[in-house]
Amino acid sequence: MLKLLSSSSRHLHTHFSSPCLRVAAESAPPAPLLRALGSIAGLTRRGEARTGSRQRLFFCSDSSGGKGGGTLVEVEVKSGDAEADGGVDVTSSSSALMPTNPRPEDYLTVLALPLLHRPLFPGFYMPIYVKDPKLLAALQESKKRQAPYAGAFLVKDEPGTDPSMVSGSESEKSIYDLKGKDLYNRLHEVGTLAQITNIQGDQVILVGHRRLRITEMVDEDPLTVKVDHLKEKPFNKDDDVIKATSFEVISTLRDVLKASSLWRDHVQTYTQHMGDFNFPRLADFGAAICGANKLQCQEVLEELDVYKRLKLTLELVKKEMEISKIQESIAKAIEEKISGEQRRYLLNEQLKAIKKELGLEADDKTTLTAKFRERIEPSRDKIPAHVLQVIEEELTKLQLLEASSSEFNVTRNYLDWLTALPWGNYSDENFDVLRAQKILDEDHYGLTDVKERILEFIAVGKLRGKSQGKIICLSGPPGVGKTSIGRSIARALNRKFYRFSVGGLGDVAEIKGHRRTYIGAMPGKMVQCLKSVGTANPLVLIDEIDKLGRGHAGDPASALLELLDPEQNANFLDHYLDVPIDLSKVLFVCTANVIDMIPNPLLDRMEVIAIAGYITDEKMHIARDYLEKATREACGINPEQVEVTDAALLALIENYCREAGVRNLQKQIEKIYRKIALQLVRKGALIESSVSSEQSDELKEEGAETSTDSAKSGSTKQDNETAEEAEIIQSDGSADQTDSSLNEPSDTKDVKESEKIEESEVTKSVEKVLVDTSNLPDFVGKPVFHAERIYDRTPVGVVMGLAWTAMGGSTLYIETTNVEQGEGKGALHLTGQLGEVMKESAQIAHTVARGILLEKEPENPFFANSKLHLHVPAGATPKDGPSAGCTMITSLLSLAMKKPVRNDLAMTGEVTLTGKILPIGGVKEKAIAARRSDVKTIIFPSANRRDFDELAPNVKEGLDVHFVDDYSQIFDLAFGYDEKDEK
Numbered sequence: 016m017l018k019l020l021s022s023s024s025r026h027l028h029t030h031f032s033s034p035c036l037r038v039a040a041e042s043a044p045p046a047p048l049l050r051a052l053g054s055i056a057g058l059t060r061r062g063e064a065r066t067g068s069r070q071r072l073f074f075c076s077d078s079s080g081g082k083g084g085g086t087l088v089e090v091e092v093k094s095g096d097a098e099a100d101g102g103v104d105v106t107s108s109s110s111a112l113m114p115t116n117p118r119p120e121d122y123l124t125v126l127a128l129p130l131l132h133r134p135l136f137p138g139f140y141m142p143i144y145v146k147d148p149k150l151l152a153a154l155q156e157s158k159k160r161q162a163p164y165a166g167a168f169l170v171k172d173e174p175g176t177d178p179s180m181v182s183g184s185e186s187e188k189s190i191y192d193l194k195g196k197d198l199y200n201r202l203h204e205v206g207t208l209a210q211i212t213n214i215q216g217d218q219v220i221l222v223g224h225r226r227l228r229i230t231e232m233v234d235e236d237p238l239t240v241k242v243d244h245l246k247e248k249p250f251n252k253d254d255d256v257i258k259a260t261s262f263e264v265i266s267t268l269r270d271v272l273k274a275s276s277l278w279r280d281h282v283q284t285y286t287q288h289m290g291d292f293n294f295p296r297l298a299d300f301g302a303a304i305c306g307a308n309k310l311q312c313q314e315v316l317e318e319l320d321v322y323k324r325l326k327l328t329l330e331l332v333k334k335e336m337e338i339s340k341i342q343e344s345i346a347k348a349i350e351e352k353i354s355g356e357q358r359r360y361l362l363n364e365q366l367k368a369i370k371k372e373l374g375l376e377a378d379d380k381t382t383l384t385a386k387f388r389e390r391i392e393p394s395r396d397k398i399p400a401h402v403l404q405v406i407e408e409e410l411t412k413l414q415l416l417e418a419s420s421s422e423f424n425v426t427r428n429y430l431d432w433l434t435a436l437p438w439g440n441y442s443d444e445n446f447d448v449l450r451a452q453k454i455l456d457e458d459h460y461g462l463t464d465v466k467e468r469i470l471e472f473i474a475v476g477k478l479r480g481k482s483q484g485k486i487i488c489l490s491g492p493p494g495v496g497k498t499s500i501g502r503s504i505a506r507a508l509n510r511k512f513y514r515f516s517v518g519g520l521g522d523v524a525e526i527k528g529h530r531r532t533y534i535g536a537m538p539g540k541m542v543q544c545l546k547s548v549g550t551a552n553p554l555v556l557i558d559e560i561d562k563l564g565r566g567h568a569g570d571p572a573s574a575l576l577e578l579l580d581p582e583q584n585a586n587f588l589d590h591y592l593d594v595p596i597d598l599s600k601v602l603f604v605c606t607a608n609v610i611d612m613i614p615n616p617l618l619d620r621m622e623v624i625a626i627a628g629y630i631t632d633e634k635m636h637i638a639r640d641y642l643e644k645a646t647r648e649a650c651g652i653n654p655e656q657v658e659v660t661d662a663a664l665l666a667l668i669e670n671y672c673r674e675a676g677v678r679n680l681q682k683q684i685e686k687i688y689r690k691i692a693l694q695l696v697r698k699g700a701l702i703e704s705s706v707s708s709e710q711s712d713e714l715k716e717e718g719a720e721t722s723t724d725s726a727k728s729g730s731t732k733q734d735n736e737t738a739e740e741a742e743i744i745q746s747d748g749s750a751d752q753t754d755s756s757l758n759e760p761s762d763t764k765d766v767k768e769s770e771k772i773e774e775s776e777v778t779k780s781v782e783k784v785l786v787d788t789s790n791l792p793d794f795v796g797k798p799v800f801h802a803e804r805i806y807d808r809t810p811v812g813v814v815m816g817l818a819w820t821a822m823g824g825s826t827l828y829i830e831t832t833n834v835e836q837g838e839g840k841g842a843l844h845l846t847g848q849l850g851e852v853m854k855e856s857a858q859i860a861h862t863v864a865r866g867i868l869l870e871k872e873p874e875n876p877f878f879a880n881s882k883l884h885l886h887v888p889a890g891a892t893p894k895d896g897p898s899a900g901c902t903m904i905t906s907l908l909s910l911a912m913k914k915p916v917r918n919d920l921a922m923t924g925e926v927t928l929t930g931k932i933l934p935i936g937g938v939k940e941k942a943i944a945a946r947r948s949d950v951k952t953i954i955f956p957s958a959n960r961r962d963f964d965e966l967a968p969n970v971k972e973g974l975d976v977h978f979v980d981d982y983s984q985i986f987d988l989a990f991g992y993d994e995k996d997e998k
């Protein structure tokens with residue numbers, strides 16, 4: 016159903032976008048209307064007019080194509096099938112019938128209408144607004160008089176203004192205010208005779224007819240002018256140039272139309288009213304529809320030469336073409352950009368979907384949250400409330416954060432740590448003392464006192480029900496098993512083991528973590544430990560605590576104190592984690608070489624267990640029962656394949672590994688076993704190759720069959736050799752099998768051959784490598800030179816002392832010589848990298864020795880007249896401490912009295928100026944060192960008797976120990992011997 020809505024021509028100019036139909040008819044509607052409706056129905060069927068759209072129709076009253084006038088109506092398409100429904104409802108049809116061509120002589124004087132934006136071209140519509148009431152009244156009046164014509168003239172710009180610049184509404188207003196002569200002077204001379212087709216309010220619709228030129232002003236208000244009606248200059252319509260130019264205009268217009276849909280509608284609208292097509296019209300058409308500025312259009316309007324007008328128009332439409340090209344490229348670029356972005360967006364979305372499908376969506380917040388929740392779920396009841404609250408808060412925060420933001424990553428990592436800790440997850444502790452004893456014995460030989468202390472510790476734990484509260488510190492020289500004992504304790508207690516070294520550690524953040532705000536922030540070692548072991552009660556071994564760094568960022572000792580102190584560590588606060596953690600169930604074991612270097616507040620809280628080092632006997636056991644076994648297994652050697660004799664092991668310990676620990680011994684044993692492994696593999700390869708060459712020889716012989724006597728005897732020899740070799744290698748008496756194989760049938764022979772190869776494999780495994788004192792250097796090289804025992808028998812002025820170092824105990828010599836003799840020349844020169852305390856100790860010794868000599872040999876002026884030099888080898892090792900006091904006195908007296916001290920004597924003890932002997936440290940280490948150096952007699956201060964008595968019998972065994980209070984006792988021991996006995 017179609018409904019006629021209005022017949023206003025106004026819409027023509029306001030809606031260019033919808034198509035307008037042109038319908039010619041003999042008479043007025045409804046007959047033409049019906050036809051028009053039929054056309055619209057056709058349009059809708061072809062999909063060119065949509066149901067609900069509005070269509071404009073122009074009806075002509077004759078068949079001349081509307082030249083004489085017509086009616087414009089707008090219809091709304093209600094349905095596509097208009098023809099079927101004959102009823103058409105015409106709501107309003109105010110006629111806009113156009114009169115025929117006006118005669119020039121009727122319009123020599125016309126009202127002048129000012130046009131602001133563009134000139135009006137003949138054959139075109141233009142709506143204008145007339146603000147001047149008088150002019151508007153005059154126009155209405157002329158329309159009523161059936162002479163609805165006026166002159167439309169473009170207003171010139173104010174002198175000095177740029178026509179290409181957009182003028183504001185103010186300037187428009189000022190033009191409306193122009194009247195009479197002022198307006199007259201601003202009008203372009205050439206304009207258009209315009210038909211007033213419709214007046215609604217102040218809007219007047221004009222249709223251009225022909226060109227006019229103003230000749231003079233007739234009336235000022237409203238402005239009325241006299242005009243000449245202009246005609247184009249005569250032209251030859253067959254002129255090729257004109258034709259070519261017009262074709263070019265047409266083809267350019269077509270291109271423009273193709274390029275821009277906006278132009279298509281524009282052109283369609285105009286073409287409805289063009290009337291006859293001719294060259295001047297074409298030029299006007301091009302200029303009217305293009306977007307050129309008003310002056311360029313006015314130029315076309317003023318041009319009466321058709322060719323020139325066409326050329327001007329061509330320029331304008333070409334320009335339009337360029338603009339539409341630019342428009343096209345801009346549109347294309349924008350489209351590409353948008354489609355590129357859209358493509359990326361689409362691909363990203365697809366990627367996300369794929370990742371989600373495959374479970375690879377790492378950043379997916381929901382997956383992450385689910386992962387964290389899943390992690391804490393089993394131990395939710397054990398997690399402290401404050402920690403749970405932080406976890407929940409962080410999970411909520413995670414949901415709100417943008418996945419690509421850095422804050423998101425910080426929160427994710429934080430949650431990762433928080434949820435990965437073993438909150439309230441403890442391993443079942445074992446307080447079985449017998450089992451613990453077994454494990455400790457399994458792992459370590461000796462160390463009875465250490466093991467005893469550990470068992471005591473476990474026993475207390477059993478009675479209390481928990482074993483925390485103490486920090487054990489194992490101190491001793493390197494390689495005595497401090498670290499491995501720590502591991503054994505963990506095994507004995509059934510706790511997880513975690514070790515970290517604090518040697519050289521200077522940054523508190525290593526212990527307490529970084530604040531989360533820093534990039535790359537990490538929690539401290541303790542939190543890392545808990546995460547890695549997965550239980551909240553591990554045994555943590557803090558290695559090298561005596562080598563703790565000075566601290567360039569905070570004080571690591573204080574941080575360690577917070578970590579270790581049982582009073583504080585129940586609420587240990589890691590900077591990264593920012594929630595208190597309970598470390599009170601963690602058992603801390605520290606190791607140190609020198610306890611003096613441990614910061615005092617830390618040492619105060621520790622239970623120090625000293626491991627002094629091993630004597631030869633202990634080393635023998637360790638080497639035999641632990642190190643050798645472990646190394647053999649590590650090298651893949653069977654016990655039957657190797658034998659290291661006791662003598663070789665002893666030689667190894669005494670000549671190669673004399674230090675306190677057993678690490679070097681372990682290295683030497685490893686060296687031996689690596690060499691043995693190589694020997695075995697080499698021998699095995701040799702046997703294999705000899706067996707395979709035998710096989711191939713025999714096969715060759717069998718193939719020959721016609722063997723000569725000599726060949727026979729050769730083969731027999733060969734077989735015999737093989738048998739001999741097998742006999743040598745095998746000890747299980749299977750050698751005679753080789754002989755019997757000669758009588759076997761040939762098909763069973765192959766089986767025998769393969770058995771032979773297997774047997775040779777067996778021989779490999781039973782062959783034994785013997786390591787004895789004679790071939791020990793082949794495995795570990797020549798014995799290393801030990802400076803400890805430089806003299807077989809100490810000469811005059813040389814005495815052996817005993818020293819304690821971080822590497823264990825050692826013997827050292829004090830040597831004194833007389834440099835210069837002369838009255839009053841008495842002086843003492845010291846060398847051997849002695850520390851301040853030792854230097855002072857030497858001065859004291861000098862004084863005391865002088866006193867004693869005066870007492871023993873009053874006539875001897877030795878000290879008063881001798882310039883002495885005291886040296887302590889080895890010169891490269893710094894030495895310090897007061898315990899060499901008595902040794903120095905003895906050395907000086909030996910020189911003064913020209914009497915060497917008793918053979919195999921060593922001593923240690925600090926001396927006062929009055930000759931009193933004060934106690935020293937490291938009794939066990941010194942006793943072990945003395946034994947290592949084959950010292951028979953030792954002198955210790957009386958105050959150290961208790962320390963010596965506590966030593967294991969095997970350490971004390973064979974030592975003649977004297978405890979002294981005063982130097983006079985030492986004097987007697989050192990010099991009171993019978994020289995004949997010594998020899």
Ligand SMILES: Nc1ncnc2c1ncn2[C@@H]1O[C@H](COP(=O)(O)OP(=O)(O)OP(=O)(O)O)[C@@H](O)[C@H]1O
Nearest residue numbers: 458459460493494495496497498499637641677678
């Ligand atoms: N009494 C022992 N019984 C068996 N093996 C031992 C014994 N003492 C030490 N060992 C072994 O000696 C090797 C070195 O021991 P460990 O590394 O524990 O020494 P350490 O005292 O911690 O040295 P450092 O102070 O240099 O760290 C280990 O393989 C250990 O098993």
